[in-house]
Amino acid sequence: xxxxxxxxxxxxxxxxxxxxxxxxxxxxxxxxxxxxxxxxxxxxxxxxxxxxxxxxxxxxxxxxxxxxxxxxxxxxxxxxxxxxxxxxxxxxxxxxxxxxxxxxxxxxxxxxxxxxxxxxxxxxxxxxxxxxxxxxxxxxxxxxxxxxxxxxxxxxxxxxxxxxxxxxxxxxxxx
Numbered sequence: 001x002x003x004x005x006x007x008x009x010x011x012x013x014x015x016x017x018x019x020x021x022x023x024x025x026x027x028x029x030x031x032x033x034x035x036x037x038x039x040x041x042x043x044x045x046x047x048x049x050x051x052x053x054x055x056x057x058x059x060x061x062x063x064x065x066x067x068x069x070x071x072x073x074x075x076x077x078x079x080x081x082x083x084x085x086x087x088x089x090x091x092x093x094x095x096x097x098x099x100x101x102x103x104x105x106x107x108x109x110x111x112x113x114x115x116x117x118x119x120x121x122x123x124x125x126x127x128x129x130x131x132x133x134x135x136x137x138x139x140x141x142x143x144x145x146x147x148x149x150x151x152x153x154x155x156x157x158x159x160x161x162x163x164x165x166x167x168x169x170x171x172x173x174x175x
Contacts (some may be wrong), residue, residue, distance in 0.1 A: 001051055001067060002142065003041045005031055010039040010049070010074070012065055017125040022088040026102040032067070034075050035089045046157075048168040053134055055077070055167060056125050063124030071168045079123030085114040096120060138159055 004011035013030030023026045041047070048070045056063035064078035076082075077091075082092040087100055088109075096119075097130055099112045127133070143155040 001049055002033075007165065008041045009034070010041065010067070011035065011068060012067070012075070014065060014124075016063070017128065018061070018122070020086060020089040020091075021102040021104070023102060025107075026104050029089065031089045031091065033077055033093070034067070035090065035092055036061060036074070039069065039074060049167075052076075052165070053126075055123050055127060055133055056123065058128060061123035061125045063126045068165075068167075073092060077088055077121050077124070080120045083118030083120055086112065093121075106111065123126060 001010060003009065004013065011032045011033045011034045013032060015028075015030055019028055019031045050068040050071075052064065052066035054062075054064040060079070064076065064080045066076040067074045075093075082093045083096075084091050085097065085099040086092070088102060089160075096114045096116055099114045100109050101112055102108075103110045112161040137159075139156045139159065141152070143152050147151055160166055160169075
């Protein structure tokens, strides 16, 4: 999860086996899946970010990602849901019409038809080996181009790793 694009909106930045590429040569960077201009990073405020990663069964694409911001469900992707459209390396939930993808065989973009209401998301294949599992958490902020003379800061606090949804911590002060 990271602030995405120039508008600093929250989105996934996911690497997975069947991830999509983008022009001009089908390069692959992390795929994004939310694209909601209302989900902007709020400067100077604490934000509770919760992520669920469910590994796929080997041989299946039933892996899932889910995101909550300040206790509010924002996104959930898995095999068959949501419906949307691919535009290169970006899955656009709720969109239909003509999508576009990079075709490595022809070395160029190609249009893809999307059914009315969007195509079901195919799910994630995060692994092909049963021994591969989530076993590491890395808290990191990547800034592609920082503003000259400006210092970027991110604070992490109350980091929790769990096997089920926790929800935002109660921050009410008790006496």
